[in-house]
Amino acid sequence: MQVALPKDYARRLWRAVIEFELLAEGDRVLVGFSGGKDSSFLLYALRALQEQAPFGFELGAVHVELGFREPSDVPQLERYCQQLEIPFYLEKTQIAQVAFKQRQENPCSSCAYFRRAVVNETAVVHGYNKVALAHHHDDAVETFLMSQLYSGKLQTFLPKSHLEKTGLDVIRPLVYLREEKIKAFMATLAFRPMPSRCPLQGKTHRWKVKELIHTLTQENPFVYANLAAAMRGDGLAELWPPVPSKKTMREKHLRVMRPASEEHGSRRTSNAPKGVVFDFHSQ
Numbered sequence: 622m623q624v625a626l627p628k629d630y631a632r633r634l635w636r637a638v639i640e641f642e643l644l645a646e647g648d649r650v651l652v653g654f655s656g657g658k659d660s661s662f663l664l665y666a667l668r669a670l671q672e673q674a675p676f677g678f679e680l681g682a683v684h685v686e687l688g689f690r691e692p693s694d695v696p697q698l699e700r701y702c703q704q705l706e707i708p709f710y711l712e713k714t715q716i717a718q719v720a721f722k723q724r725q726e727n728p729c730s731s732c733a734y735f736r737r738a739v740v741n742e743t744a745v746v747h748g749y750n751k752v753a754l755a756h757h758h759d760d761a762v763e764t765f766l767m768s769q770l771y772s773g774k775l776q777t778f779l780p781k782s783h784l785e786k787t788g789l790d791v792i793r794p795l796v797y798l799r800e801e802k803i804k805a806f807m808a809t810l811a812f813r814p815m816p817s818r819c820p821l822q823g824k825t826h827r828w829k830v831k832e833l834i835h836t837l838t839q840e841n842p843f844v845y846a847n848l849a850a851a852m853r854g855d856g857l858a859e860l861w862p863p864v865p866s867k868k869t870m871r872e873k874h875l876r877v878m879r880p881a882s883e884e885h886g887s888r889r890t891s892n893a894p895k896g897v898v899f900d901f902h903s904q
C-alpha cells in the first residue's frame with residue numbers, strides 16, 4: 622500500500638513527535654490496534670512517518686480480542702497490517718466477560734485496564750520498547766472533563782509516559798489531531814474500520830461528555846478551545862489548596878478562633894463552632 626499523509630496531518634504528527642520526544646532511532650513500537658478508525662489511522666500514520674523519518678524505527682500491531690459475542694474480523698485486520706507491511710499479533714482474551722461480571726453498570730475502567738495490560742505484556746514478550754496508543758486531541762479534552770466530573774481530579778493522560786514496572790514508554794502520537802480529521806482521512810482509504818463489538822458503544826460516561834462538549838461548543842465555539850487551554854499546565858490555574866490534615870486544621874482552628882485578647886489573659890468565650898468539617902459527598 623502506498624502511504625502518504627496530507628501535509629497538515631504530517632505537520633501535526635511531527636509536532637507531537639518532536640515536542641514530546643515520542644520516537645527515537647532504533648525504537649521498536651507496538652501499536653494497540655483495536656481495528657477502529659483511530660488505531661487504524663495510527664498504524665497508517667506511523668507507517669508514513671517511518672517513510673519520512675531521518676532515523677529508523679520498527680513497528681508492530683497487536684489486536685486484543687476482548688471476547689464479545691461477535692468476534693473481531695481478524696482476517697481483515699491482518700490484511701490491513703500486511704498491506705502496511707507491519708507485523709500483526711493477535712491476543713484472544715475473555716476480558717469483556719470478566720469486566721462486565723465485575724462491574725455490570727461501568728465495566729470500562731476494568732476493561733481498559735486489562736486490555737492495556739495485555740498490550741504491554743505482548744510488547745515485552747516480543748521485545749518492543751514502546752507502546753503507541755491512538756488517543757487523539759478530543760480524547761484528551763474529554764478525559765480532562767471526565768476526570769473532574771467523575772473522579773474529582775484535574776488530569777488527563779500524557780502524550781508520553783514511562784511504565785516503571787515494564788520499562789516501556791507509552792506514546793500517543795495523535796494528540797494534536799482532532800477526531801473529525803481522522804474520520805475524514807479514513808474515509809479516503811479502501812479499508813473500512815471495524816465497528817465496535819461492545820454493547821456499551823454510545824452509552825458510556827465518555828460518550829455523555831463528548832455530547833456535552835459538542836452541545837456547549839455549538840452554543841459557544843470557544844468552549845472546546847477553552848477546555849483544551851485549561852488542560853495545559855502553564856500556571857494559569859487558580860486552584861484551592863489541598864484539603865489540610867486534621868492536625869493542620871486543629872492548628873488553624875486555634876489560630877483563627879482564639880481572640881488575640883485571650884493570649885493576654887482575657888477568658889472571653891466564643892460562640893464559634895469547635896470543629897469545621899465539610900463533606901460534600903453527603904449533601
Ligand code: SF4
Nearest residue numbers: 728729732733819821
Ligand atoms: S466501551 Fe466497551 S470496549 Fe470500550 S472500555 Fe467500555 S466496556 Fe470496554
